[in-house]
Structure formats: C-alpha cells, structure tokens
Amino acid sequence: xxxxxxxxxxxxxxxxxxxxxxxxxxxxxxxxxxxxxxxxxxxxxxxxxxxxxxxxxxxxxxxxxxxxxxxxxxxxxxxxxxxxxxxxxxxxxxxxxxxxxxxxxxxxxxxxxxxxxxxxxxxxxxxxxxxxxxxxxxxxxxxxxxxxxxxxxxxxxxxxxxxxxxxxxxxxxxxxxxxxxxxxxxxxxxxxxxxxxxxxxxxxxxxxxxxxxxxxxxxxxxxxxxxxxxxxxxxxxxxxxxxxxxxxxxxxxxxxxxxxxxxxxxxxxxxxxxxxxxxxxxxxxxxxxxxxxxxxxxxxxxxxxxxxxxxxxxxxxxxxxxxxxxxxxxxxxxxxxxxxxxxxxxxxxxxxxxxxxxxxxxxxxxxxxxxxxxxxxxxxxxxxxxxxxxxxxxxxxxxxx
Ligand code: PLP
Numbered sequence: 001x002x003x004x005x006x007x008x009x010x011x012x013x014x015x016x017x018x019x020x021x022x023x024x025x026x027x028x029x030x031x032x033x034x035x036x037x038x039x040x041x042x043x044x045x046x047x048x049x050x051x052x053x054x055x056x057x058x059x060x061x062x063x064x065x066x067x068x069x070x071x072x073x074x075x076x077x078x079x080x081x082x083x084x085x086x087x088x089x090x091x092x093x094x095x096x097x098x099x100x101x102x103x104x105x106x107x108x109x110x111x112x113x114x115x116x117x118x119x120x121x122x123x124x125x126x127x128x129x130x131x132x133x134x135x136x137x138x139x140x141x142x143x144x145x146x147x148x149x150x151x152x153x154x155x156x157x158x159x160x161x162x163x164x165x166x167x168x169x170x171x172x173x174x175x176x177x178x179x180x181x182x183x184x185x186x187x188x189x190x191x192x193x194x195x196x197x198x199x200x201x202x203x204x205x206x207x208x209x210x211x212x213x214x215x216x217x218x219x220x221x222x223x224x225x226x227x228x229x230x231x232x233x234x235x236x237x238x239x240x241x242x243x244x245x246x247x248x249x250x251x252x253x254x255x256x257x258x259x260x261x262x263x264x265x266x267x268x269x270x271x272x273x274x275x276x277x278x279x280x281x282x283x284x285x286x287x288x289x290x291x292x293x294x295x296x297x298x299x300x301x302x303x304x305x306x307x308x309x310x311x312x313x314x315x316x317x318x319x320x321x322x323x324x325x326x327x328x329x330x331x332x333x334x335x336x337x338x339x340x341x342x343x344x345x346x347x348x349x350x351x352x353x354x355x356x357x358x359x360x361x362x363x364x365x366x367x368x369x370x371x372x373x374x375x376x377x378x379x380x381x382x383x384x385x386x387x388x389x390x391x392x393x394x395x396x397x398x399x400x401x
Contacts, residue, residue, distance in 0.1 A: 005207030014134055015374055017386035022372040030370035031388055033379040036186070036351060037255055038318050041385045046318070048253050050310040054300040058293075062319060069289045071280045073102020073261075077295040081261040085229050085246055092236050097271035099276035100261050101283065102247070102290045106216045106247030109262040110139050113212060113243045115282045116264075116275070123175035126212065131376065133186045133214075136179060145177070153188045158344035158356055160190050166203060175208050182215035182244070183228040184350025187378040191221075191349050197231045201238065211235050211242040219251045221350045223319035225312065236265055248298055250351065251315055257294030318382075322351060325384045329353075332393035339400060342355075352378050361399040369395035 012020055018034025040046050058064060072078065078100040082093055092098050103109040118124055126145045128136050131151035137147045150172070151164030169178060180200075183189055192200060204211060212337070213232050219225040235242050241264075249257040266272040283289070301307045330345045345353050357365070357377035365371045371392060373379045384392065 016375055018372050020140075021366075025370055025372075026141070027370040031372065031383070031394070033373040033383045034384060035380055036250075036378075038172060038253060038351075039385070040252065040383045041321065041387075043383070043385060045389075046253055046312065048314045050301055050307050050314060051252060051254070051297055053310075054297045054307065057300060058296055061121070061190035064296075065335065069292055069295075070250040071101075071283050071289050072276065073290045074292065074295040074299060076303065077102055077259075077299040078261060080299055081246055082263050084225065084302060085232055085244055085263065086236055086265075087220065087229065087233055088228070090233075090236060092265050094343060097266050097272050098263055099266070099272045100263040101276065101278065101279050102295050103245075103260050103262050103283070104287065104290060105249055105255075105258040105260040106214065107135060107139065107260075108258065108287075108290075109245035109247070109260040110136075110212075110214060111143060112279060112282050112286070113245055113262045114140050114143030114145055115265070115286075116279055117177060117210075117212075117243075119282070120275075120278060121177070123173065123177065123210070125173065126177040126179055126207075128179040129165075129173055129185070131187060132179070132181070133216075136214075140179075148172075150174075150178070151162065152185070153190060153354070156194070158190075158354065159347070160192060160196070162192070162196055164176060165192075166199065169203055169209060170207070172209060175210065177210045177212050178204060179212050179214060180231065182213045182218065182232050183230075184221035184352075186216070186350070187352050187374070187376060188354040189344075189348025189350050189352050190354070192231075194230060194234075197234055201234055204235075205238060205240055211240075213242060215248055216247040217245055217350050218246070218314045219312070220319055220322075223316035223323075225251075225315070229335060239267075241265055241267060248294070250377065252298060252301070252311070253318075254294050254297065257297070259289065259294035259298055280396050286359070322381045325381045325389065326353065328386060328389045329381075329384065329393060332389050333396060336393055336397045338393070340396045351380055351382050352379055354378055355396070357396065364399050365395040368398065371395050 004105035022032040082100045127150045130149040150168035151161045218228045221228045244263045246261045249255045333342045355377040359375040
C-alpha cells in the first residue's frame, strides 16, 4: 500500500478548472469564457509581433549566455518596469526611493511582497476587496498575513459600493495593509473614478494604511499605459510608501513566461536599499533567482523607442477589441429584448464582465449552450468574437427568461 494512500483528491482550481471542463466537452459550439487570457477574433492565442521581434533579436545575439541572473533579476528590466508603472518623471525613482525586484509574474510578485511584509511589517492584517481574484486570499494567507475583506462590489447597482468601502477602510486598524487593484478590477470590472481614488488615498494616508497595488492589467484596460497607472501614481505622488506587484502576462501576452516585478516605494533611498537586502532573503530560498528569457523580452521592448511604440499600438488593439465585444454583446441582448438592465456590460472595465448571472444560470448555460465560465457569472470578454456573441446572447436570454 502507498504511504500516500491517505491523500484526498483536491478540488480543481475554480478558474483553471473551467478550462478542464471545457476541454472535455465534444460540442462544436462550445465556448470558453473562463480563461483570463486574450484571444483573437478567431479565438486563437496571440503572440504580439513586437514580442516575436524581440525574441528574434535575442536569439541572434550570440553574446547572450545562460548564466544565472542575480537574486533580484535583470537590473535593466527592473529599472524599466519601475519607470513603466510610476512614470518616466517619477520623483520617487529619481530620489532612489524605489526598489524593484524581478519575480515570477504577478502571482510571484504578490507572494514575495507579502512574505516580506509578514516578516518585517508591524501590522500583519491585509484587507482585500470583496470579491477579488480567487488567488489573493490564498497567497496572503500562505505568506503569513491575516486576511480580512472590505466591501467593494454592490450587486444591486453592479457597480462600486463606495460608501461600504470607505466605512470598512475607515474602521480598519491603523497601519493595516490594503490590497488595491490598480485598474480593471478582477472579477468585477468595476474601478473607482479618479475622484473616488483621491478620497480613498486621503482616507488611507490619514490612517497610515499601507497600499499594496496589484497591477495585472496596465494598458489592457483603457488601451493607455499612463491612464491605467493613475491610481498608483496618485499614491506615489504624495510621498508616501506603497507596494506594487506588476505582471506582463496580459499587457505583453507573456502569460507562460512568468514575467513580473515587485516594487517597494520607500521614504528614503537608505530604507529602500535595506528593504531590497531583505527581499533577497525572501527570494533566495523561494526560487533562488528568476528566469532570463521573459524579462529580456520585456527589457528589449521597453528600452527601444520604436519597439515600445509598436507595443503600445498592439496593446491598444487588444484593449479596443475587448471594448468592442462589450458593445456587441450589449447590442445583441438589447436586440433580443432580454429582460434586465445590461448597461454594466459596457460600463465595466478590463478583461471581464461580471454579468450578475447566478450559479444556476451559469450551470444552465453550460449544460444547454456549452458555454463555460466561473460560477460567479464572470465572463472573459477576451474570449468572445463577433461570431460567438450571438450564441452567448441567446444563452443569456434563455437563462434569464
Ligand atoms: N492579479 C490579478 C487581479 C489577476 O487577475 C491576475 C491574473 O489573472 C494576476 C494578479 C496574476 O497573474 P500572473 O501571475 O499570471 O501574472
């Protein structure tokens, strides 16, 4: 008998499990709206042309070797990543108050930041929005933080519960960490307005709450890299401290390359350098040092003016296609006379629409229409195309009537 015979089967990951179920379905009309990955109008994964070009340049450069990177990763990548999120003219960067370390995409950056906080920060409670990306509570709990939630989404309006958010952060203990989605909140697609961000900032600074930004969709939400970084830049502009986890999975389509960065903005250069020395102690036993390839692609693109420009054009095209899918789905439901107010489909931001469909309606759509999505009614707009919108609209119509 196996010494592991007592091991019980774990449930599928609630998000990745959607794809497992989809793959098993033989129907030719099946539609996977669970994955958080961009698809072309033909439903295919996309490698950006500028990424292909960067890879070609890297392959042709015979001087490149496969030596280990330093613990903190590729220096050039880290510098450029900080510039991308904080802005080229950021005083915090100029004053050397930012430390940036290369990590394994957004997830790894969150994990490294959280483990540092669990070891070195006086307040081990982190507030995450309700709801949030399903991996957040697991990452923070396993890092040794205690997870609490703040109100965020209002099902009645399918928008932001701003009053609830202010009340919950207002009654959080002084110094508590607050996880904020920089833009394109996952799964709701609901973001605060700039005025609301400013109120959140003032409240948080007045209570010394520590912002931990998760930036997984910079440029992917609006099509504009600077616009999508505004929330982060507001918090940096006031001179206060914050954490930022960046991912290049969506905005450069580098999902499986696992490229990301953690930045810690500190009050002084001296603190930043001491923080970095401790981040190395978190990283070394976790994965020793990060992989070269993806970070080299990013650095190649970010440091070349023309390639950077090409990237912004391809990025905007992805964002625009998603935005046009919102309009097409909204129009299709209107054309069918589907009961209910569906304006949230065009108001929400980023890759996902939080439809408001309940788990029974989702199960019905999967059973009868072979449409796959997470049971909370979240659909990935990036998985839709003009060809598949009518099928989805039919399914939603049937589910709610
Ligand atoms: N944070 C949020 C809100 C996300 O939606 C995702 C991806 O779905 C991530 C972080 C991290 O993704 P990755 O680790 O692939 O960069």
